[in-house]
Amino acid sequence: MNLLPRTAEEFSSADYWERFFRKRGDKAFEWYGDYNSLCGVLHKYIKPREKVLVLGCGNSELSEQLYDVGYRNQVNIDISETVISHMIQRNAERRPDLTFQRVDATQTGFESASFQAALDKGTLDAMASEEEGALARRMLEEVGRVLSVGGRYVCVSLAQEHVVQLAVRCFADAGWAIRIHCLSKQEDQGSDAPSFGLPVFILVCTKFRQPPPFPVLEMCQGEDGAPSRLKSVPELLAAVKECQAYALLRQKLRGGVDSASSPTLTLCHTPTGRPRYTLTVQDCPPSAKVPRANHFAIFIVPQGRESDWLYSSPEGRSQLASSANFRRLVIVAMHRDQEYADMQAVQSELSPMVMDLAPPAMPANQQVPFLSVGGDLGWREVRGRGVSGLTGEYSVEDVRGEDGHLYRRLVFMNNDQLVQSESRLRTSGTATSAHKKKNRKKTKASADHASRPAADSAQSVDRGFLCCAHHKVMVAGFAMLGMGSIANKELPVSVLVVGLGGGSLPQFVRDFVPHVQVEVVELDPEVLEVAQTWFGFETDDRLKVTLGDGLQHISTLESEGGQSYDVIIFDVDSKDPTLGMSCPPPAFVEMAVLERVRKLLTPRGVFMLNLVCRDSALRQAALADVRAVFPCVFSRSIEGEVNEVLLCSKGSAQEGEKLCGVPPTLQQAAKGLQGALSDNCKGKACGLHIDVVSELEKLRVS
Numbered sequence: 001m002n003l004l005p006r007t008a009e010e011f012s013s014a015d016y017w018e019r020f021f022r023k024r025g026d027k028a029f030e031w032y033g034d035y036n037s038l039c040g041v042l043h044k045y046i047k048p049r050e051k052v053l054v055l056g057c058g059n060s061e062l063s064e065q066l067y068d069v070g071y072r073n074q075v076n077i078d079i080s081e082t083v084i085s086h087m088i089q090r091n092a093e094r095r096p097d098l099t100f101q102r103v104d105a106t107q108t109g110f111e112s113a114s115f116q117a118a119l120d121k122g123t124l125d126a127m128a129s130e131e132e133g134a135l136a137r138r139m140l141e142e143v144g145r146v147l148s149v150g151g152r153y154v155c156v157s158l159a160q161e162h163v164v165q166l167a168v169r170c171f172a173d174a175g176w177a178i179r180i181h182c183l184s185k186q187e188d189q190g191s192d193a194p195s196f197g198l199p200v201f202i203l204v205c206t207k208f209r210q211p212p213p214f215p216v217l218e219m220c221q222g223e224d225g226a227p228s229r230l231k232s233v234p235e236l237l238a239a240v241k242e243c244q245a246y247a248l249l250r251q252k253l254r255g256g257v258d259s260a261s262s263p264t265l266t267l268c269h270t271p272t273g274r275p276r277y278t279l280t281v282q283d284c285p286p287s288a289k290v291p292r293a294n295h296f297a298i299f300i301v302p303q304g305r306e307s308d309w310l311y312s313s314p315e316g317r318s319q320l321a322s323s324a325n326f327r328r329l330v331i332v333a334m335h336r337d338q339e340y341a342d343m344q345a346v347q348s349e350l351s352p353m354v355m356d357l358a359p360p361a362m363p364a365n366q367q368v369p370f371l372s373v374g375g376d377l378g379w380r381e382v383r384g385r386g387v388s389g390l391t392g393e394y395s396v397e398d399v400r401g402e403d404g405h406l407y408r409r410l411v412f413m414n415n416d417q418l419v420q421s422e423s424r425l426r427t428s429g430t431a432t433s434a435h436k437k438k439n440r441k442k443t444k445a446s447a448d449h450a451s452r453p454a455a456d457s458a459q460s461v462d463r464g465f466l467c468c469a470h471h472k473v474m475v476a477g478f479a480m481l482g483m484g485s486i487a488n489k490e491l492p493v494s495v496l497v498v499g500l501g502g503g504s505l506p507q508f509v510r511d512f513v514p515h516v517q518v519e520v521v522e523l524d525p526e527v528l529e530v531a532q533t534w535f536g537f538e539t540d541d542r543l544k545v546t547l548g549d550g551l552q553h554i555s556t557l558e559s560e561g562g563q564s565y566d567v568i569i570f571d572v573d574s575k576d577p578t579l580g581m582s583c584p585p586p587a588f589v590e591m592a593v594l595e596r597v598r599k600l601l602t603p604r605g606v607f608m609l610n611l612v613c614r615d616s617a618l619r620q621a622a623l624a625d626v627r628a629v630f631p632c633v634f635s636r637s638i639e640g641e642v643n644e645v646l647l648c649s650k651g652s653a654q655e656g657e658k659l660c661g662v663p664p665t666l667q668q669a670a671k672g673l674q675g676a677l678s679d680n681c682k683g684k685a686c687g688l689h690i691d692v693v694s695e696l697e698k699l700r701v702s
Contacts (some may be wrong), residue, residue, distance in 0.1 A: 008479055012062060016081075016563050016685045027267075027370070028190040032121060032122055032156050032157070032158065032200045033131065033156070033183075033200055034061065034062070034065075035061065035062050035065035035066070037183070037200075038062070038121075038156060038183075038202070039065075039069075040223035040224070041154075041181050041202045041204075041223045042066070042119070042154065042202075044223070045117070045152050045154050046071070046117045046119065046152070046154060046206050047116075047117075047584050048069075048070035048071050048072070049114050050073065050115075050116035050117050050684060051072070051073045051074075051075070051114070051115050051117070052066075052071060052074045052075070052115065052116070052117045052118070052119055053074075053075050053077070053108075053110070053115045053117070053118045053119070053143075053145070053146060054074055054075065054076040054077065054118075054119045054120075055077060055105045055118060055119065055120040055123045055139070056077070056078055056079070056105060056120065056121075056122065056123030056126065057076035057078050057083075057087065058078060058080075058083055058122075058638075059083050059087060059102065060121065062119075062121060063076050063098065064091065064095060064098065067095050068095075069225065072097065072098075074098060074099060075099045075101065075107065075110075075115075075332060076098070076099060076100045076244070077100075077101050077102070077103035077105060078100075078102065078103075079102070079103075079104055079105070080102070081102050084100050084101065084102045084221065087100045088100050097329055100493060101671070105123065105127075105139045105142065106138040106139045106142055107138075107142065108146060110146045111146070112145050112146060112259070112548035113145075113146070113147065113148040113149070113151075114146055115146050115147055115148065115151060116146070116147070116148055116150070116151045116152075117147075117151060117152050117153075117154060118143045118146070118147055118151070118152070118153045118154065119154050120143075120154070120155040120156065120157075121151065121155075121156040122156060122157070124139070124140075124155050124157055124163060124167060125137055125158055125160065125163050127139055127159050128162060128163040128166050128167075133162070133166055136163075136166055136167075137166065137170060140167060140170045141164075141170075141641070144171075144174060145624050147207050148207070149207055149208070149209045150206065150207065151206070151207050152204055152205065152206050152207070153171070153203070153204075153205040154202060154203070154204055154391045155167065155202065155203040155204075155205070156196045156200060156201075156202050157200075157201050157202075157203060158200065158201070159180070159198070159201040159203075159240050159244070160198075161237075161241070163549070164180075164201070164240055165236065165237055166381050167203060167205070168203075168217075168233055168237065169233060169238060170179050170666060171204065171509055172215055172217065172233050172648065173314065174207075174211070175208055175210070175211020175212065176205045176206055176207055176208060176216075177205070177206040177208065177212070177216035177217075177218075178203065178204070178205050178215075178216065178217050178218070178236070179203075179204045179205075179206075179217075179218040179219075179227060180201055180202070180203050180204070180218070180219050180220065180236065180240060181201065181202040181204070181220045181221075181222070181223060181225070182199055182201055182219070182220070182221055182222070182225075182237075182240070183200045183201065183202065183222065183223065184261075185198060190499070198244050198247055198248065199243055199244065199247040199544040201240065201243075205608035209515070210629055213702075215228070215231070215232065215233070216229075217230045217231070217232070217233065217235070217236045218230065218240045219235060219240075221243075228321045238268075239268070242267070242268055242418045244268070245266075246265055246267075246353070246356075249263055249265050249281075249357070250356045250357060250663060252342040253281060253357050253358075253359070253360075254360055262280050262281065262282050262317055263280070263281045263312055264278060264279065264280045264281075265278070265279045265281075265449075266278050266279075267279065267353060267544070269338060274335070274337065275335045275338075276334070276335055276338050277332055277333065277334060277335065277337070277512060278332070278333045279330055279331070279332055279357070280317060280330070280331045280332075280356065281319045281328065281329075281330055281331075281334075281357060282318060282320070282321040282328070282329045282330075282331060283321070283327065283328050283329075283359070284322060284325075284326070284329075285320050285326055286683075288322065288327075289328065290325055290327050291325065291479060294325055294326045294327060295326065295327050295328065295358070295362040295363070295366055295368075296326060296328050296329075296358050296359055296362055296366070296368050297324060297326040297328075297329055297330075297368060297370070297371050298329075298347075298350065298354055298368060298370045298371065299320065299324065299329055299330070299331045299332065299367050299370075299371045299372070300332050300334075300343065300347075300368070300371070300372045300377070301331060301332060301333045301334070301378075302342070302372070302373055302376060302377060302378025303334050303336075303377055303378035303379060303380040303398060303399070304378050304379065304380040304397070304399025304401075304402075304407075304409075305373075305378055305399070305402070306333040306334070306417060307409075307411075307417050307418060307419045309640040310404075310639055311333065311638075312333060312417045312418075313642075316640070317331055324371060327359050328357075328359040330354050330357055332346075332350060332354075333417075333429060334346070334377070334378075336380060336382055336395055336397060336411075336416070337382060338397075338618075340377055342377065343370070343372060343375060343376075346377065347370045350370075351506075354368075355368065373402075378399070378400065379399065379400045379638075380397055380398070380399045381395070381397060381398045382395055382397045383396045383397055383398055383408070383534065384396040384530075384531070384533070384534060385525075386529075387524060388412075388524055388526040388527065389524075389526065390523065390524045390526070390575065391412050391414065391524060391526075391527075391575060392412065392413060392414050393412070393414075394410060394411065394412045394413060394420075394526075394530070395410075395411045395413060395416075396408065396410055396530060397409055398425065398459075399413065401424075402637070405424055405425070406424070406425040406459065406492065407422055407423065407424050407425065407456075407467065408422065408423050408424075408461065408502075408534060408535065409421065409422045409426055410422075410501065410502050410530060410534070410535070411470065413562070420501055420502075420573070421501035421502030421503075421504065421535065422467040422468065422504075422532075423461045423462065423500065423502055423535050423536070424461070424462045424465040424467060425459045425460065425461060425462065426459065426460050426461070426462045427453030455557070457512060460536065461504075461535055461536035462506070462689075463504075463507055463508060463511055463536065464511075464512070464681060464688045464689055465689045466504060466505070466508055466689070466690060467504065468504070468505075469636055469638045469639075469641065469643070470571075470610050470641075470643045470645045471504065471505045471508070471571075472695050473636050473638070473645040473647075473676075473695050473696075474505065474515075474569060474571070474608045474610070474645060474647075474699045475505075475508060475509065475690060475692070475695075476670060476673070476690070476692045476695035476696050477567075477606060477608050477634075477645070477647040477696075478493070478509075478513060478567065478606075478673055479666060479669040479672070479673045479692060479696065480606045480634075480647060480649060480666065480669070480672040481493065481566055481567070481604055481606060481669075482604065482669050491515070492515045492516065492517055493514075493515055493516045493517070493566045493567065494516075494517050494519075494564070494565045494566050494567070494568070494602075495509055495513075495516060495517065495518045495519070495565060495566065495567045495568075496519050496520075496521070496565045496567070496568045496569070496600070497509075497518065497519070497521070497569045497571065498520075498521045498550035498553075498554070498568075498569065498570050498571065498572050498582075498584075498588075499520075499521075499522065499569075499570065499571040499573070500520050500522035500527055500528060500531055500537075500545065501527065501531070501571070502530070502534070502537065503520075503531035503532075503535055503536075503537030504535065505569070505571060506518050506520045506537075506543060507536070507537055507538070507543070509538075509576050510542050510543040511680070512680045512681060512688065513676070513680070514676050514679075514680055516542065517542055518542065518543045518544070519544050519545075519546060519565075520543070520544070520545045520546070521545075521546050521547075521548060521549075521550045522545060522546075522547060522554045522570075523548065523549055524552065525547050528545055528547065550570075550572060550588070551587060551588065553595060554593065554596050554597065554600065555596060557596075557600055558596040559598055562601055563600065564601065564602045564605070565601060565602065565605060565691065566601070566602050566604060566605050566606070566607075567605065567606050567607075567608065568601060568605070568607050568608070569607075569608045569609075569610075570584050570585045570588055570607075570608070570609045570610065571584075571608075571610045572585070572588065573585075573612075574586075579611040580614065580615035580618045581611075581612070581615065581618050581619070581622070582612045582613070582614075583610055583611065583612035583613075583643075584609070584610070584611075586618070586622075589611075589622040589625055589626065590625070591625050591628065591629065591683075593660060594607075594626060594628075594629040594630075595629055597629075598629050598630065598650055600652075601650040603650065604650075605650045606647060606648065606649060606650070607630060607646075607647075607648040607650070608645065608647055608648070609626070609643055609645070609648070610643060610644075610647070610648040611643070611645070611646055612642050612643050612644070613642070613644075623646075623702060626646060626648060626702075627702070629648075630649060630650065631649065631650075632648070632649040632701070633646055633647070633648045633649075633699060633701070633702040634647040634648075634699045634700065634702065635647075635700055635701075635702035636695075636698055636699050636700070637698075646702065647699070666696060666699075667693060667696065668693045670693045670695075670696050671692075671693060673692050674691070674692040674693060677690065677692070
């Protein structure tokens with residue numbers, strides 16, 4: 001028998017509730033839990049001596065049970081004549097002074113300030129549909145009128161977004177104190193009781209004589225949880241959403257997770273409201289051979305490593321779970337700008353939360369190990385923060401890599417799992433070779449204090465080290481110009497790069513490729529400032545930056561004529577993550593743009609494209625357009641990443657086929673380029689870390 005409303009509008013319909021209670025008969029209907037599950041909070045905020053207005057009492061036993069433990073001064077109201085008649089008859093003998101009245105909660109007719117408490121279990125939820133929000137507001141205004149100073153509105157609710165937002169803003173605007181308790185998800189009360197995937201909340205709104213100088217907004221976990229003060233209504237609403245997200249995820253995980261999916265959850269730091277942990281749940285396929293005892297484990301990702309392929313990509317997390325050999329692995333990433341004492345403290349903080357994410361049928365009292373890489377929390381130091389008008393907030397931070405070296409990264413906070421730019425640092429405090437090898441691949445359930453580099457270590461960017469694998473392929477691609485072209489001092493190499501980032505690629509090309517002139521086009525002036533301030537990027541007469549739109553710049557160059565380049569590089573990311581192609585934006589690989597690029601190349605010219613696309617159809621379309629414009633296209637997939645580098649020759653079809661068909665020619669040019677790079681490195685305060693020949697070995701004709 002389905003007695004729940006079919007539409008939100010029915011919740012506020014008197015006719016609906018008449019039909020509901022006639023069908024229901026004598027059986028009590030307990031929305032969101034019974035007396036036993038709610039009494040801990042109710043007794044805390046409602047005293048037995050107080051006069052209590054019970055809104056929308058229905059045929060719940062809650063009022064009766066409160067009466068039996070001493071709450072004798074109650075006035076129960078409901079819009080349904082049927083339920084009021086039934087409740088009067090049911091309590092006539094045992095509770096003759098328990099009052100029930102057929103009254104509209106939006107206009108009760110009671111005297112102002114005549115109650116010390118108002119109790120609402122599900123009535124606000126029933127009235128606050130999106131279309132009928134005005135009705136609920138009138139009820140809340142009436143509650144505010146009939147409550148005395150110091151009185152409390154205690155509302156048991158699922159706290160759906162439109163409901164809790166309406167109530168919180170209504171009372172916050174009136175200067176009331178608001179505290180919200182998040183209770184554990186209530187188990188089903190019976191076969192015909194509603195099953196909710198959300199936890200139950202109790203809103204406690206206290207009326208002040210004068211509004212306080214600052215909002216009093218608090219959140220509590222459970223009935224006895226210490227209140228956490230929040231600064232604003234949006235922060236309080238966000239805290240409610242976090243509780244709901246956790247409950248929904250927990251409910252989903254009870255039935256197991258498709259190994260192809262990875263549900264995620266963000267846990268926030270209560271005092272600040274900022275993200276503290278991101279949890280990703282990864283299950284092994286049912287067919288995997290997992291030891292019977294290996295049900296569940298927690299893996300702590302070292303700080304600064306959360307963007308590694310192994311932890312940030314679905315493929316990597318699946319591989320990690322298989323290697324760990326547990327039925328379910330919860331992968332935990334720690335957030336920047338948060339302090340973590342040591343591994344033991346992290347484990348203690350996470351234990352109460354993550355145990356709820358255990359797989360179904362896990363034995364009781366099962367020991368759940370915490371795994372890590374070498375038992376180290378890792379290390380990260382935020383060096384600078386700022387806000388770009390185009391991309392939003394960003395962070396510049398130093399981290400220690402798996403190899404023991406220090407790296408500097410640029411991360412845009414709208415996608416904080418993606419490293420926008422990275423450079424390796426040269427420092428006197430760099431780890432020794434022995435430290436680099438220590439526990440490099442070992443995973444264990446242990447904890448050590450995170451070590452920090454010496455504060456006085458002199459640091460500078462190592463310009464000879466390219467962190468991004470696709471940058472190495474692009475540098476190696478200069479061999480396509482031919483060995484003679486690189487060595488010819490009378491024939492300078494002109495390069496146009498669209499997309500600056502931290503500037504490591506154009507800086508490397510300027511520093512090590514002989515006789516080169518580099519022009520960079522960058523849309524965001526803030527990115528140029530970051531590159532110069534934090535990544536050692538320096539402009540001069542051989543390396544210039546033009547601020548502006550890359551597509552417009554190419555269009556202008558092509559229309560004006562008189563300008564050509566030996567190498568044109570697209571290394572620009574998309575600002576819209578919904579497009580399916582994160583690098584470059586799809587507009588950069590449209591046929592008209594590719595034609596302009598081809599016209600801007602010299603006869604020996606090479607077009608280089610960093611392609612990052614998870615949408616297979618979009619990728620195939622982009623490749624088809626590139627092939628249609630350029631007669632010869634080499635491609636190189638980056639191992640462990642989505643990146644794919646395209647090296648495109650402008651030459652005629654016959655020349656392209658010749659180049660593609662004679663790999664030794666390209667290999668010989670690669671050796672010449674390697675020698676030229678090495679010669680240019682001599683006498684400079686950096687080492688060269690690129691093997692051109694090996695970078696080109698995995699090229700294939702696309």
